[in-house]
Amino acid sequence: MDNQIEWKVRGMTCTNCAMSVDKQLKSLGLQGVEVDFMQSVVRFQHTTNDHIPLQKIQDGIQGLGFKVENAGSNTAAAKESLTEKLLGTPFKRFIACLIFTIPLWLHMVVQLPILHQPLFQLILATIVLVIGLVYLGRSAWHSLKSKVANMNVLVILGALAAFGYSLYGTLTGEPEAFLFYETSATIITLVFMGNWLESRTVAKTQASIKSLMLQQTVQANMLTYAADGSEIVFQVLSEDLKVGDLILIKSGELVPMDAKILSGEGDVDESILTGESLPVHKGKGELLIGNSQLVSGNLKAYISATGKDTVLQHMLRLVEKAQHQKAPMQLLADKISAVFVPVVLGLAALGFLLNYFIADAGFTSSLMRAIAMLVIACPCAMGLATPAGIAVGLGRATKKGILFKNAHALENFQKIKNIVFDKTGTLTTGKLQVDDFNHTSTISESAFKQILFNLEKYASHPLATAIMQAFKPTSKPHPANGANAPTQISFAKVEEIKGEGMRGTTKDGVQYMAVSARKAKAILAAANIDKAADSQNDPIQLIEPHHHIYLLRETEILGWVSFKDTIRPEALPTIQTLKNAGFTTYMISGDSEINCQTVAEQLGIDHVYSEQSPEQKQMAVRKIKEEAPVAMIGDGINDSPALAEATVGVSLGNATQIAIMTADVLLIRNGIGSLPLALGLGKHTYSTIRQNLIWAFAYNVVALPIAGLGLLSPSFAALAMGLSDVVLGFNSIRLSWKKVC
Template identity: 50%
Template sequence: MEKVNWKVEGMSCTNCALTVDKFLQGKGMQQVKVNFVGGDVSFEIGNGTSKQELEKGIEGLGYHVLNGEGAKSKGSKKLFRNHLQRFTWCIIFTAPLMLHMIPGIHIHFLMNPYVQLALTIPVFVIGMDFFGRSAIKSLLKGIPNMNVLIALGSIAAFVYSLYGTLTGQAEQYLFYETAAAIITLVFLGNWLEDKSVETTQAALKKLAVSQKVMANMIAYDEQHQEHIFPVESASLKVGDLVLIKSGEPVPMDSKILWGEANVNEAIVTGESIPVEKKMNDLLIGGSVVESGTLKAYITAVGEDTVLANILKLVREAQTEKPPVQQLADKISAIFVPTVLSIALLAFLGNYFFGHQPFSSSLLRSIAVLVIACPCAMGLATPAAIAVGLGRAARNGVLFKNARSLELFKSIRQVVFDKTGTLTTGQFIIAGFHATGDADDFKRIVFSLEKYSNHPIARAITKEWKVKDDIRWSKIEEIKGLGMQATDKEGNQYLAGSYKAAAAHTGDDKHNIYLLRNNELLGWIDVSDEIRPEAASVIAALKARGMTTILLSGDRKEKCEQVAAQLGIDQVIAEQTPQQKLDQISAFNAKAPTAMVGDGINDAPALAKATVGISLSDASHVAMQSAQVVLMNHGLKNLPLALGLGRHTYITIKENLFWAFAYNIVAIPVAALGFLNPTFGALVMGLSDVVLAINSVRLNFKKVA
């Protein structure tokens, strides 16, 4: 199965997305996800159907595939390419028709029905080219969209007026301005909606624009002379050499060959403080070298870069529908037929039972058609999710699916792994004891441990580095015991675990013991360095009333020591991966649980938790198992992730309340004659703008 990701233009509501979804599923596509807000469509193709055939089918529905295989040859040939252009054209002809509505203005020739007909036709033709065409296609596919309502309302007003004009009864039938105003104001509303929805995508667009930059490519001639010339980053290939100067962006993911620099990785981590980079360190494409000069070779380009993968994951998350959207989607699917029925009942009720004239009854039914807004229900969730995911990505929090955003609202307890999660995974010397001279003790330990690759050995040699180290005649690492060596005088040394010193002391609480000729010279304590932000993160979670739990495979004493330092509520230590999985299952049964981990042994538990959270420097398996990744090399943004999840859900609920309340109130008001179709068309467009504005507030709300 091949995964296909397309950008589709022209979808304006949930019903549009449902039409595309139904078409692709009808063609046998798997894992179909359609997001009308961003225009993202993804699916798996593998049954012999060609992409060109699918693209042609989507084009036939009235939408345009921007990045399909036929995209280049299919440039838009239409006179009007967007709603602003359509509105500008229509308002030129509609404005004169509306003049008589202004008190004190009465232009006699504008009251001529044939003049009004002439002014209405250009608007009506453009309106039917867009709304009528879309309405017919949606009806043929069995999923009527909101354009059916707009088209019916404007056609009814236009045909009724045309009948009066042709039969010489224009004074009782003159509703040309209603037909023109409906079309014009809905185009205005659609343009305002598009601009509002664009703002919900602003954070993701900022991430995307950084992909296109110029690069200084390094090449060598036959005499091995170095030449540097500018190229577009898009033309770089894996293995190419580049020079990155101070103030320049990193063109693509790369690895440093030469130089040192301070690099701002805020584009991915959200952290504005520059990170020190040196030889063999990795650079993220789109990050900026703030000071220093580097030579690097390209390790990934295009869709394989870190930034491209982040954008891909966020777009996929946007196309997923959380449970709260399912009810709105079901209602949206039957909304248009329901409104058509209400409009018909409004006409019949007003005419036969309300004893209203035919013209008033028709106007009221038209008002019902144009005031109803299925878009509001469809936009409620995607708009909020687009802003929530965008703000998260901009701040170094990567949600892999929209469902996890909603699940955060109910999290009551957070489980942490210890090593690499609450701690940095870097060991430091916590203390030592020497029976003799301390400097001599350090010299012996350094001389032994410099030959070991163990993390504890590396920490010791980093802190106790000496120049006059001992030259051994023989040295070896004994697995499970430690480093053993013999000097030139024949003295035997051993630096190892308690097992090596068990015959000489009953104190088993230390990490490294040093012996010379079976005599104990002293011991060393090391501790895993606690992340500097860990204490404040735990305090923030507890302030929200959440239970914090340390779940680790490490020794109980060490876990309790870390928990005491950070104020963690509960400690469960010395657990195998299977036991961790069982513990998470038990926690989930009590209350929704988030698990934060980084190692391979955490992967099963991360997958089992209500929400699995991984760090960006975690193992690949852990990152794959988690639903949320914190990209700033630490726990700093965990409260932000939890807060964004909760507040995104609150925003979705507010949006859905507005969407339902608006339609529940507006439709009866229109049916009872308290709202004319012209005003109704404007209010319908503005209803979506309200949702978009409410969603954009997520960018500024205090959530952490």
């Protein structure tokens, strides 16, 4: 049996850290390994056939210098040591080191004798070095053991070199030329400061996702019945509810879990998921989203989903999955990061040799320059470039009701040139309304409406629903009173003509049918209706395909009804925005050509494919994709093949389950109105990632020669290294408010 294991792992600070954990787990033969250093999460598949105890896996991770927090083992459950309590966070470590480093800085500006004593400086620097070795040194050692060296290797080598050189000067009695204790302490202190600033930056990029994840545990009113039929209400925690439990939701209360209304009606605030401020009115049979709020009314409902099966948790898993996936641009950065530390070590050694033997800079100066080269190099920036941009892009998208299932979709959006829309349910509401109707002189309007209503009330298709809404009687029939009495027709039997319409038979055996234009023609043709000399009076010739339903009495046409599908209010401005941005628009629909052309003309869509089967839709998208990358927006089962075929498939939040599963992107609110924002976020997230990577590469390319030429001291190199990640993080955070469409 397969189990998805997810552990929180502390201590991962860069891509190289994640690589070492990834390599360790894969060396054990584990499948589905995912390591996300930004969220400090490790995931893998663990099966009963693996024969690898979880304790062994955990020990392997902790053997690399990281801490597994929630594995449920004795090690994870152990109490925090005093060191962990005092120095368990980057901020605490930074403050502790800063306290002992400041006096080392003061000796350069304050003439206090004790500050200039080598022994005093040795004690202070040793304390800072020990803290650095406990955290940074341990991480560096374990990364070397795993053969994926991380940035701490460079930091510790630089700090040890400065400390060792100073210690040599102290022991030999030549402190003036050798005293660089402040350099050793400063390197470690500023690296801890950089870690702290970086953790804050990463936390900000995660903020919008985390705010959505704070699903509260609420009190629920559970409902049961006594033997005498009386109701019993008692309170339980929402996490204790099971599917099928009956609950009572009162005005102002939160819906504890996904539920279906059994009785009552009220207004529900679903802004937690949709972001819409206006409450939605709901009644019997409708679904309630967990953690939405009942603004008014009282409802009885039964639990339809709990825990990870709820709508909110499903959406959150999509976002989490997208966050820990690597975009294509990250792969190159990962490859470079894997060899970065050895290359920097080689360059620092080369820099020392060149400065000492060729530039004749002297041993001390050459060593300081080599230390500066070690310290200023920053593989973290390359590892953070893509995840930071993606996290902010996904966070903003989530707040706006746009869910990206994978990082590839976010990156691929910047390539899109063609936009393909389904019609019904995407550009239109999918809610049909009676557009026009007509009846012959042989029947009154009221009788025409009454017959259609009594036939269609037994059907469930959208046309029947529209007829029932339009022709619903406004008052009860009154007794016959002569010529003014309305015609009353009742049916002894009503049946559905599969795929064609409805048929009703009165007690007198008279047959009425509400059927499609095609079926009406077939009925008249089969009855051998004589054609009139004047073709204009030929009943068959009078049938027009854009009249959707014809009412027949036996073989006599009594009238027709046509329908219209209202266009979504956001469709026109969305299409105009996309066209102004240079996108080419298409509509692909299974509806008739006349209906498709009407909608296309109203919206200004460039190209139309009508009367398309699901296979034809897929082929059309494939053909369009050959010209340029394409995004397909659809909501039905018949759109699924085309969604899968597109460069990026987009579906709506109220789409069919298979369309939601097939699509790469979900527009939860505003229908297609969120599409320009989604496209803009894709484009600008890509450009932000590109800027981050350019910064990361350029920083190292420029910084290493500057340090090697002696233009940067090791202390300033440490500060620059820490701030480089912060610059990158703030560039990513800019995406939170940047105008993207």
